[in-house]
Amino acid sequence: MRLRFALAATGIVAALALAGCSGGGGGNASPEEGAALTIAKPDGAITTESNNPFISNASAMTLGYANAIYEPLAMVNLVGSDTEITPWLAEKLDWNDTYTALTVTARSGVKWSDGEDFTADDIAYTFQLLKDKPQLDLTALGIKDVTEDGDTATITFDNPMYVKQDKVLHKFIVPKHIWEKVADPTTETNKDPVGTGPYVLSKFTTQSVELTARDDYWGGKLAVPTLYYVSYNDNTALTTALASGDADWAQAFIPNVQSAFIDKDPDHNVYWAAAGLGIDAMFVNTQTKPFDDVAFRKAVNMVMDREKHASIAREGGVPVLDSVTALPSPAGDSWISPEFQGKKLTVDVDGAKQVLTDAGYTWKNDKLVDPDGEAVTFELKVPQGWNDYVTGISLISDSVKALGVDASVQTPDADSWLDAIAKGDFQAILHWTDTGMTPYDLYSNIMDGRFLKPKGEVANYNFGRYDNKEATAALQAFATATDDATRKAALEKVQKIFVDDVPGMAVGTRPFIGQYNTRNYVGWPSADDPYISPDPTQPTAALILTKLKPAS
Numbered sequence: 001m002r003l004r005f006a007l008a009a010t011g012i013v014a015a016l017a018l019a020g021c022s023g024g025g026g027g028n029a030s031p032e033e034g035a036a037l038t039i040a041k042p043d044g045a046i047t048t049e050s051n052n053p054f055i056s057n058a059s060a061m062t063l064g065y066a067n068a069i070y071e072p073l074a075m076v077n078l079v080g081s082d083t084e085i086t087p088w089l090a091e092k093l094d095w096n097d098t099y100t101a102l103t104v105t106a107r108s109g110v111k112w113s114d115g116e117d118f119t120a121d122d123i124a125y126t127f128q129l130l131k132d133k134p135q136l137d138l139t140a141l142g143i144k145d146v147t148e149d150g151d152t153a154t155i156t157f158d159n160p161m162y163v164k165q166d167k168v169l170h171k172f173i174v175p176k177h178i179w180e181k182v183a184d185p186t187t188e189t190n191k192d193p194v195g196t197g198p199y200v201l202s203k204f205t206t207q208s209v210e211l212t213a214r215d216d217y218w219g220g221k222l223a224v225p226t227l228y229y230v231s232y233n234d235n236t237a238l239t240t241a242l243a244s245g246d247a248d249w250a251q252a253f254i255p256n257v258q259s260a261f262i263d264k265d266p267d268h269n270v271y272w273a274a275a276g277l278g279i280d281a282m283f284v285n286t287q288t289k290p291f292d293d294v295a296f297r298k299a300v301n302m303v304m305d306r307e308k309h310a311s312i313a314r315e316g317g318v319p320v321l322d323s324v325t326a327l328p329s330p331a332g333d334s335w336i337s338p339e340f341q342g343k344k345l346t347v348d349v350d351g352a353k354q355v356l357t358d359a360g361y362t363w364k365n366d367k368l369v370d371p372d373g374e375a376v377t378f379e380l381k382v383p384q385g386w387n388d389y390v391t392g393i394s395l396i397s398d399s400v401k402a403l404g405v406d407a408s409v410q411t412p413d414a415d416s417w418l419d420a421i422a423k424g425d426f427q428a429i430l431h432w433t434d435t436g437m438t439p440y441d442l443y444s445n446i447m448d449g450r451f452l453k454p455k456g457e458v459a460n461y462n463f464g465r466y467d468n469k470e471a472t473a474a475l476q477a478f479a480t481a482t483d484d485a486t487r488k489a490a491l492e493k494v495q496k497i498f499v500d501d502v503p504g505m506a507v508g509t510r511p512f513i514g515q516y517n518t519r520n521y522v523g524w525p526s527a528d529d530p531y532i533s534p535d536p537t538q539p540t541a542a543l544i545l546t547k548l549k550p551a552s
Helices: 059-063 120-132 162-169 235-244 294-303 306-313 349-358 387-403 414-422 440-447 469-480 484-501 541-547
Strands: 003-005 037-041 074-076 083-087 090-095 101-106 143-149 152-157 199-204 208-213 226-231 269-274 279-284 362-364 367-369 377-381 406-410 428-432 504-509 512-517
Touching: 037 059, 037 235, 074 162, 083 090, 090 162, 101 120, 120 143, 120 152, 162 469, 279 387, 279 440, 294 349, 294 387, 294 504, 306 387, 306 504, 349 387, 377 387, 377 414, 387 406, 387 428, 387 504, 414 428, 440 469, 440 484, 469 484
Parallel strands: 003 083, 037 226, 377 406, 377 428
Antiparallel strands: 074 083, 090 101, 101 152, 143 152, 199 208, 208 226, 269 512, 279 428, 279 504, 362 367
16 A cells, blocks of 8 residues: 555766755865765764664664664655665565565675675574664564575564554664574674675774775675764754864754754755654543533644644654644645545634534633533643754744633653653653554554553553544554455544544654755755655665766
């Protein structure tokens, strides 16, 4: 359903027609031939080296340089209007009808960076390792069995993987001949990483990490000879480095991005917030007043100003979320059911008041009173220091004043906040949803009964304890369907429940963010050519590195 495969991964050399003809930090210098590319993050000092691609907090993963050393089976575009799948280390991908088994044909002609041949044996070994060491399976794939036959490997799963295809296809493949000798893969630091990717690790220091282009890379000659990965102390330092040209490519939230970065060199500096299928949402406790009443939930949803959220809380750095289905555009457009095509979230105070009046609410001294005669108030909580979220809930607090509702803003420490929301001890919060190839995660995170826990017990999602068996059944039907028609019907039911019953409120997009410049290289993904996420910390970064060409 709406998933499109690219014909081949070898046609990866087409360049973007981006403006770009100057180098350094200014707008008048010429491109520097053979310039290095500096990729940056704002995470502080690099204290410990670990190049283990299975450990999320390893330096190679947090800085992102693992994405240039290791490669996945395929590159999945999570930001385009179609979810395009480009086979990568896999030459061919075949799912069975129930998405419980994947047969992978290994790409021929690929070599590991130590000169050994890449084979299906490496694919089978990697997934067997994830099965044998489930603590390495961070996306909980639930691998049932792995077999190998010639140049193919078949992985079977305990449950259908239709909604987790990207999680499967983006797993890094490791060399069997190296990792079968590792005593404990869960603690291995892997100081001399061997991968199939376009670059090899050449130097590690606590200040920066250097990678060098391979001259035997299966995908062809690389334009960028050297990559430097640098971690600045904070967003301010990173923004300064991007603006001056000391850093070339980053993933960070930059306040006032137009003046702080783009305007420093408008011909070359690019910021792209590419909307995937994840959002920021207001999770509300549907088990207690006032959000146990669907009329009140609807009314609050009707007065929230998403344009203000995008322009003020996110400082114009993200697209506005405006579909009543909560799906961001363009990534979500093709998933919107016919009933809700073109229906937008707008501020409608009069309409919200009518909904409340029809449900028996009244006003006394301009304050909202519920049908039980009690004044309506609630608390909004997000952690202190999360500035965009704090501003976001402050805007919501201002919006509900139009209904005569006092909503207080609370900013506890992050640990207390996380504990409270997991145990259902809150009224309203801002929190993100996961993203993926389908809208499943977005809706499941907010309304899926499989996460449902009594108050006081820890819930991984559905923090608001929304209990709707019909919604849970529809989500399960979507995840396990074996044909597009069944999936379409299930998703239409999910979206209708979401719109009509308002189990949570979509607030803003949660895009894949990237900043880069085109002074020395062109070929970057952009809003005009959204071939992949611009985020250098994603497992798809190698696709970008193979598309870059010298600016002229």
